[in-house]
Amino acid sequence: xxxxxxxxxxxxxxxxxxxxxxxxxxxxxxxxxxxxxxxxxxxxxxxxxxxxxxxxxxxxxxxxxxxxxxxxxxxxxxxxxxxxxxxxxxxxxxxxxxxxxxxxxxxxxxxxxxxxxxxxxxxxxxxxxxxxxxxxxxxxxxxxxxxxxxxxxxxxxxxxxxxxxxxxxxxxxxxxxxxxxxxxxxxxxxxxxxxxxxxxxxxxxxxxxxxxxxxxxxxxxxxxxxxxxxxxxxxxxxxxxxxxxxxxxxxxxxxxxxxxxxxxxxxxxxxxxxxxxxxxxxxxxxxxxxxxxxxxxxxxxxxxxxxxxxxxxxxxxxxxxxxxxxxxxxxxxxxxxxxxx
Amino acid sequence: xxxxxxxxxxxxxxxxxxxxxxxxxxxxxxxxxxxxxxxxxxxxxxxxxxxxxxxxxxxxxxxxxxxxxxxxxxxxxxxxxxxxxxxxxxxxxxxxxxxxxxxxxxxxxxxxxxxxxxxxxxxxxxxxxxxxxxxxxxxxxxxxxxxxxxxxxxxxxxxxxxxxxxxxxxxxxxxxxxxxxxxxxxxxxxxxxxxxxxxxxxxxxxxxxxxxxxxxxxxxxxxxxxxxxxxxxxxxxxxxxxxxxxxxxxxxxxxxxxxxxxxxxxxxxxxxxxxxxxxxxxxxxxxxxxxxxxxxxxxxxxxxxxxxxxxxxxxxxxxxxxxxxxxxxxxxxxxxxxxxx
Numbered sequence: 001x002x003x004x005x006x007x008x009x010x011x012x013x014x015x016x017x018x019x020x021x022x023x024x025x026x027x028x029x030x031x032x033x034x035x036x037x038x039x040x041x042x043x044x045x046x047x048x049x050x051x052x053x054x055x056x057x058x059x060x061x062x063x064x065x066x067x068x069x070x071x072x073x074x075x076x077x078x079x080x081x082x083x084x085x086x087x088x089x090x091x092x093x094x095x096x097x098x099x100x101x102x103x104x105x106x107x108x109x110x111x112x113x114x115x116x117x118x119x120x121x122x123x124x125x126x127x128x129x130x131x132x133x134x135x136x137x138x139x140x141x142x143x144x145x146x147x148x149x150x151x152x153x154x155x156x157x158x159x160x161x162x163x164x165x166x167x168x169x170x171x172x173x174x175x176x177x178x179x180x181x182x183x184x185x186x187x188x189x190x191x192x193x194x195x196x197x198x199x200x201x202x203x204x205x206x207x208x209x210x211x212x213x214x215x216x217x218x219x220x221x222x223x224x225x226x227x228x229x230x231x232x233x234x235x236x237x238x239x240x241x242x243x244x245x246x247x248x249x250x251x252x253x254x255x256x257x258x259x260x261x262x263x264x265x266x267x268x269x270x271x272x273x274x275x276x277x278x279x280x281x282x283x284x285x286x287x288x289x290x291x292x293x294x295x296x297x298x299x300x301x302x303x304x305x306x307x308x309x310x311x312x313x314x315x316x317x318x319x320x321x322x323x324x325x326x327x328x329x330x331x332x333x334x335x336x337x338x339x340x341x
Numbered sequence: 342x343x344x345x346x347x348x349x350x351x352x353x354x355x356x357x358x359x360x361x362x363x364x365x366x367x368x369x370x371x372x373x374x375x376x377x378x379x380x381x382x383x384x385x386x387x388x389x390x391x392x393x394x395x396x397x398x399x400x401x402x403x404x405x406x407x408x409x410x411x412x413x414x415x416x417x418x419x420x421x422x423x424x425x426x427x428x429x430x431x432x433x434x435x436x437x438x439x440x441x442x443x444x445x446x447x448x449x450x451x452x453x454x455x456x457x458x459x460x461x462x463x464x465x466x467x468x469x470x471x472x473x474x475x476x477x478x479x480x481x482x483x484x485x486x487x488x489x490x491x492x493x494x495x496x497x498x499x500x501x502x503x504x505x506x507x508x509x510x511x512x513x514x515x516x517x518x519x520x521x522x523x524x525x526x527x528x529x530x531x532x533x534x535x536x537x538x539x540x541x542x543x544x545x546x547x548x549x550x551x552x553x554x555x556x557x558x559x560x561x562x563x564x565x566x567x568x569x570x571x572x573x574x575x576x577x578x579x580x581x582x583x584x585x586x587x588x589x590x591x592x593x594x595x596x597x598x599x600x601x602x603x604x605x606x607x608x609x610x611x612x613x614x615x616x617x618x619x620x621x622x623x624x625x626x627x628x629x630x631x632x633x634x635x636x637x638x639x640x641x642x643x644x645x646x647x648x649x650x651x652x653x654x655x656x657x658x659x660x661x662x663x664x665x666x667x668x669x670x671x672x673x674x675x676x677x678x679x680x681x682x
Contacts, residue, residue, distance in 0.1 A: 058448055066407075066416055066432070069616070075407055079434055088444050091407070091432040093420055103429050107399055111452035275410070278619030281674065333622065 008033045057087045059302060060108030061117045061295075062101060066093040069275035071119060073291025074141060074298070078117060081296040085303070087114070094121065102127055109134060115306055117141055117298040122184070125149065137305040139298045142289075143186060144317070151301040152317040153294050157187045160271050160287045160322045161194025164241045165208075167285070167324055169198065171331060173239030173267050174206045177231075179224045179251065180243025181213040188216070188243050191271050195241055209237075213247065221250025229258045232266045239330075245270030245277035245286050252282050252329060267330040283327040290320045349374045398428045400643060401449030402458045402636075403442060407434040410616035412460060414632025415482060415639070419458060422637040426644070428455070435462065443468055450475060456647055458482055458639040463525075466490065478646040480639045483630075484527060485658070492642040493658040494635050498528045501612050501628045501663045502535025505582045506549075508626070508665055510539065512672060514580030514608055515547045518572075520565045520592065521584025522554040529557070529584050532612050536582055550578075557584065562591025570599045573607045580671075586611030586618035586627050593623050593670060608671040624668040631661045 005011060010033060014025065025033070061078055063071035071093075079089040090113070092104035098121055105124070108116050109131050116131065118124060119141040128138045128150055140152040161178075168176055176199065183189045192210070199208040211227060213220030221242060231237040232255070242248035248270035252262050262268050262282055269285040270277060277284060297318050305313055346352060351374060355366065366374070402419055404412035412434075420430040431454070433445035439462055446465070449457050450472050457472065459465060460482040469479045469491055481493040502519075509517055517540065524530045533551070540549040552568060554561030562583060572578040573596070583589035589611035593603050603609050603623055610626040611618060618625060638659050646654055 066413055067410075069408075072407055072413065075434060076436075079436060083436070083438075083441065088433070088441065088448060090445075090448065091434065092429070093416060093432065095417075095420060095424070097424075100424065100429065104431075107429060107431065275616045275619060278616060281624060281669065283622060328622065 056112060056114045058111075058113045059087060059089045059115055059117060059299065060092065060104075060111070060113040061089050061119075061298075062092045062094055062104045062108070063119045064094055064101075064121050065096055066091065067276055068272070070142075070272060070289050070291045072275075073289075074117075074119065074295040077292035077295025078299050079295070080292075081299045085299075087299075089117075089299075096121065098122065105131060109136060112136075115139070115302045117295070117302065119143065132310075137302060137310075139302045139305070141294055141298050148315050148317075151305055151315045153297045153301065154317060154319045155289050155294065155322050156319050157190035157322075158194040158197070160187070160289070161191035161196075161241070162198045163194070163287055163322060163324045164191070164269055164271055165195040165198035167269065167326070167330065168239035168241065168267055169202060169206055171267065175235075175237050176206060176239045176241065177209045177211055177228060177237055178241050178243070179211045179213060179221065179228075179247055180216065181220065182216060185216075187272075191243050216244045217246050218250035218253075221247035222254055225251045225254025225258075228266075229255060229260060232260050237266060239267045240269070242268065242270050244272050245274040245284055248284055248286070248329070249277040249280040252280055252284070256281060263328070263330050263332055269330050273325060282329045285327045285330040286325050288323040288325050290322060293320055397453060397455045399452075399454045400428060400430045400456055400458060400640065401433065401445075401452070401454040402430050402460075402639075403433045403435055403445045403449070404460045405435055405442075405462050406437055407432065408617055409613070411483075411613060411630050411632045413616075414630075415458075415460065415636040418633035418636025419640050420636070421633075422640045426640075428640075430458075430640075437462065439463065446472060446479075450477060453477075456480070456643040458636070458643065460484065473651075478643060478651075480643045480646070482635055482639050489656050489658075492646055492656045494638045494642065495658060495660045496630050496635065496663050497660050498531035498663075499535040499538070501528070501630070502532035502537075502582070503539045504535070504628055504663060504665045505532070505610055505612055506536040506539035508610065508667070508671065509580035509582065509608055510543060510547055512608065516576075516578050517547060517580045517582065518550045518552055518569060518578055519582050519584070520552045520554060520562065520569075520588055521557065522561065523557060526557075528613075532584050554588065558587050559591035559594075562588035563595055566592045566595025566599075569607075570596060570601060573601050578607060580608045581610070583609065583611050585613050586615040586625055589625055589627070589670070590618040590621040593621055593625070597622060604669070604671050604673050610671050614666060623670045626668045626671040627666050629664040629666050631663060634661055 059082055061075055075091050082089045094101035094104055101121060105127050115136050116138040118138050120143050131138055138150055140150050144152060144154055178192060178195045180188050199206050211224045213224055228237055240251060242251055248268050252268050255262050260266060271287050273286040273288045301316055400423055402416055406412060416432050423430045435442035435445055442462060446468050456477050457479040459479050461484050472479055479491055481491050485493060485495055519533060519536045521529050540547050552565045554565055569578055581592060583592055589609050593609050596603050601607060612628050614627040614629045642657060
């Protein structure tokens with residue numbers, strides 16, 4: 001940190017502020033200090049060989065599933081900010097496999113990247129602790145360890161579910177279903193809780209049934225759709241929140257095949273704004289998970305942690321707010337056309 | 342190769358066939374030899390330290406733009422095949438920047454991956470030659486160097502354009518436009534050639550105008566749409582092929598705002614099956630670029646090259662066939678519904 005302060009011509013406290021409280025620093029100073037950081041490379045745990053190879057100026061990003069556009073957004077957000085700092089981001093896809101996730105973490109550790117951003121499938125505390133002993137911090141994305149043992153960037157997933165249910169209630173739907181399974185996955189459990197809260201606030205005017213699915217991909221949605229179709233016909237169901245967009249897309253497909261109109265007979269929406277689910281016949285209402293911001297904030301926290309003494313570093317959790325994206329599957333094409341013209 | 346042959350209990354010629362002509366090898370033998378290759382790791386240019394770190398069992402993939410789903414498909418195809426061979430794939434995004442592409446190649450070189458798959462923006466011959474001197478082959482994806490100086494996996498991009506124009510002609514459209522620019526990009530120039538060929542085959546029954554755009558993203562499509570809208574109203578245009586799906590999506594948006602019906606007044610299609618363009622109001626007809634197969638074939642060619650003596654290795658080019666994907670933007674929703682029920 002002393003080197004950075006000297007290079008930027010500022011006090012050490014200013015460098016610390018840049019890393020930890022950038023909002024407190026004048027823009028021009030911020031830029032000068034960040035420039036010096038970029039110029040000098042990471043200020044700890046580097047050596048000439050690594051700097052020469054440029055590898056300590058690289059960040060490893062491990063994601064669960066690169067075909068989910070949330071993780072593509074995270075990669076883009078992280079890379080754009082890294083590029084501003086003359087760093088680069090490498091992406092490893094754990095492809096929903098815990099052994100692959102460990103192999104990816106080990107690759108980045110062995111390749112001596114400066115640090116790691118990890119969007120984990122489940123608790124990876126042991127791996128993270130091991131890698132930290134090599135001087136490489138890991139920032140957790142979209143996963144709350146609940147232990148304050150690393151910096152984290154989260155989206156308020158309870159708010160995701162709440163926004164989804166509020167939207168259906170506001171467009172007049174009163175007989176809702178929540179479709180989703182694998183509650184051991186944090187986002188699923190939290191979104192479910194948010195949906196329940198929005199329904200509870202209606203004091204019985206809105207009903208909610210919960211349809212468990214084995215997985216979060218289209219096959220689970222097809223089975224749930226077959227279960228729900230008779231209820232739509234009987235007027236017992238007029239709004240569905242699927243915990244993922246892929247489930248929602250499958251539901252719409254089944255309803256279409258059964259002659260049920262979306263959103264006429266039943267409004268359907270997803271919760272994770274996954275562009276892989278946009279290929280269906282009816283554009284899908286969903287909730288934007290702010291992946292670009294998540295990636296950017298992850299790099300910022302990583303840089304902050306690298307700039308501090310590990311003995312005194314205090315971990316930070318940033319929580320991002322999700323945002324509703326309204327499309328045809330809940331309000332119909334005419335409403336969207338009217339709004340967009 | 343001797344070690345692999347011994348481990349698999351086959352002749353050296355059989356190992357060579359597995360690597361170069363897998364179609365000539367019995368499935369059971371193929372599996373046994375590939376297993377031995379995976380077991381032993383890459384057979385050249387490895388040492389105990391690298392094998393211990395597992396890095397020579399890693400493949401670096403450098404793509405132009407990770408937000409284009411073609412490259413996500415390539416990554417998934419490469420990774421699935423790599424996983425079968427107990428290897429892994431790391432992805433670097435050059436984000437449409439040539440300096441970033443070089444930085445990504447250098448990262449992988451420095452990290453001592455076993456080899457590199459590169460979907461380049463433009464000719465990267467010097468970088469590839471330099472990296473090859475370190476014993477790391479590079480397989481080119483979706484780019485023809487025209488020099489036979491490395492193995493390549495291509496999609497027949499002329500066929501992409503031909504399939505697109507044939508589709509519009511077959512559904513009865515006769516006054517076509519091709520929208521796209523940046524002809525120095527190989528896929529653009531080749532798709533244009535394919536479109537011209539399909540139109541030429543009609544001996545004047547079908548007309549073609551070409552609308553240049555500055556870029557391949559939505560802004561270019563918005564301007565082209567404003568130029569074309571009056572022609573649609575005058576009946577001078579009834580079918581548009583945009584060289585990218587993002588351009589096509591922008592065209593549909595402009596036409597919608599101008600009160601022009603798609604596909605009623607004008608059929609619109611893209612050419613690269615990019616899921617990022619699926620968020621529009623009207624699902625888009627496009628051409629599937631076979632990214633999954635491209636990634637898989639890239640890994641196969643890399644493994645083959647690594648298994649051979651660089652002095653005698655002969656570079657191979659695999660050309661994949663694209664496939665038309667028909668959606669609402671050219672045939673309307675009712676035609677799709679009828680077909681899918």
